[in-house]
Amino acid sequence: MTERLWGILVDSFPKILIPGLTLTIPLTAVSFALALVIALAVAMIQFANVRILKEICRFYIWIIRGTPLLVQLYVVFFGLPGVGIMIDPIPCAILVFAVNEGAYSAETIRAALEAVPRGQIEAGYCVGMNYLQIMRRIVIPQAFRTAFPPLSNSLIAMVKDTSLAANITVAEMLMSTQRIVARTYEPLALYLEVGLIYLLFCTVLTRLQHVGEKKLSTYLTDQT
């Protein structure tokens, strides 16, 4: 490797990493947190079979899962100003990522809620608990354990999907890299470098998933 290339890589590392820490990570964290709130609400409405709301939830999931994330970003960022709705790039990215991921995670959480044996709900009623108490104390904690691995998948996928925000002028890691490439003409090395930083972030999340899973599974282990 030439000294020049090495110099570019070292020089660019903080320039890529910093937008990663200040944009990619917060963008992911905020979007995913909002997505979980949406997903839990949508999943619970379907689980409880609330009539009209349930149809609205199915419609939402149908639209979001049936259209590309990039198209959704374009519609909101470039399209909505046409009808007078202007949203800044970062809030726009958060909105689209949260609404998009909410639809997918809603299905994950619904499946997990349905996997909790029905008998425990009946037992909850028989000790006098009401529906919300049973959901909060018995069903959701167990469903969360079941949903945790697929939700971790989604979170890891979202870290990488935030790179799409570069298309709506958010200067996150990929866009920062593109700028350096435009200046230095070293696409192979620099795109590999940004790929490695994404891998680093996701490796940390994978580790956290293992720790979290272990913690959540204590009640399923045979030890007393």
Place this chain on the structure above:
Amino acid sequence: MLLCIEHLNKSFCGNPILSDIAFSVDAGDCVAILGPSGVGKTTLLRCLNFLERAESGSYTLDGTTYDLHHISTGEIAGIRRKTGFVFQEFNLFLNKTVLQNVTEGLTVVRRMPKAEAEETAMRALARVGMEDKKDAWPVSLSGGQKQRAAIARALALSPEILYFDEPTSALDPALTGEVLSVMRNLAGEGMTMLVVTHELAFAREVSNRVLFMDDGRIAEDADSAVFFSQPKTDKAKGFLQRLQKKGENET
């Protein structure tokens, strides 16, 4: 009279399951509900705790009469506060330890302080011989231990009547004894119990009354001694003979 049921009717998709059920239970009674599979024993018990909704009928508990069909959520909660239910499949809360399973109703529903709830729970666990398993997770227990923990969960709420839905049917034959002996003790202590069971020996020795069900109706309502020595209907005679023969073959 503690509990009185009149004109209870229930059907699934137009097929009548229970027709004009009527019976009463006195405080301290241990009543066994017997009958062939599929005659509606479990459905009857589930209607009594509103896990299934009957189409019609009246339900009198402790002097207050309710309509089994037109009843508010609040009234159902009130009834459930006075009754306990033990399931065939135990239905312990898997994310709670044995002790937490028992305290759950006390702290969440009765708003009892934690320390007091744990004391009450430990007394209930002692009655079923499960004190030493208080910190165990349900998945680590044997079927018999699970069922005894489930009985403690119901007992801790000091119900006026306990409903048992085939409490030993999901158990290994070797484990039914420990559950039955707990139930025998409870009956001995004067707990009012309504037990759907296939355990003839339990019905004969522990229960003081038998409701024999056939085809969605109560075909016989008699003292246990009378039912086992002189069953009135042919169906009951046939039922007893079949089960006794099966019992002999097994021993």
